[in-house]
Each structure stands twice: as structure tokens, then as C-alpha cells.
Amino acid sequence: MKNTLEQRLNALKSEYESGQKMLAELDAKRNQLTTTLLRIEGAMQVLQEVLAQEQPADNVTDLPKAVR
Template identity: 55%
Template structure:
């Protein structure tokens, strides 16, 4: 019985560690995605401003 308990405990510890690693990987991916979205948003804003500037110069 004690061996079964220890075996189960070791399985659960391994699952917990695996879950922690997955959580860390997901946190890193979320951070990278947030950074990428910020860069894309900034690029869109620059292009919109450039486009608006060209429209103004064409109208003049």
C-alpha cells in the first residue's frame, strides 16, 4: 500500500511540474504575442498617418 501511495505521489508531482512548465511557456507566448501586437498596432498607426498625409498633399 505504501508503495502505491508513493508511486501515485510521484506521478502527481511529475504532472504538477509539467503543468508549471506549460504555464511558463504560455506566459512567455502571451508576452511575445502582446509585444508583436503592439508593434503591429504601431505600424498600422504610422501607415494611417502617412496615408492621411498623402491625401492632404493630393488635395492641395
């Protein structure tokens, strides 16, 4: 009986350690993904700002030649 309980305890410890390792790996992947998404968001914001600045210049070229 004691031997069976010790075996079960060892198996549970092993599963627990595996779970902790997987959780740490997932946390690292989440942090990497969050960083990547922040970079993408920043790049999108820069592009939107550049496009917004160029928008009025594009409208000038749409005006008739006599008005320019």
C-alpha cells in the first residue's frame, strides 16, 4: 500500500513539474506575442499618421489646374 502511494505521489510530482514547465513556456510565448503585437500596432499608427499627413497633399492634385 505504501509503495503504491509513493509511486502515485512521484507520478503526480512529475506531472506537476511538467505542467509548471508548460505554463512557463506559454507565458514566454504570450510575452513574445504581446511584444510583436505592440510593434505591429506602433507600425500601423505611424503609417496612419503618414497617410493622414499626405491626404491633404493628394487633394490638391485633384483640384482643377486653374485653381492650383
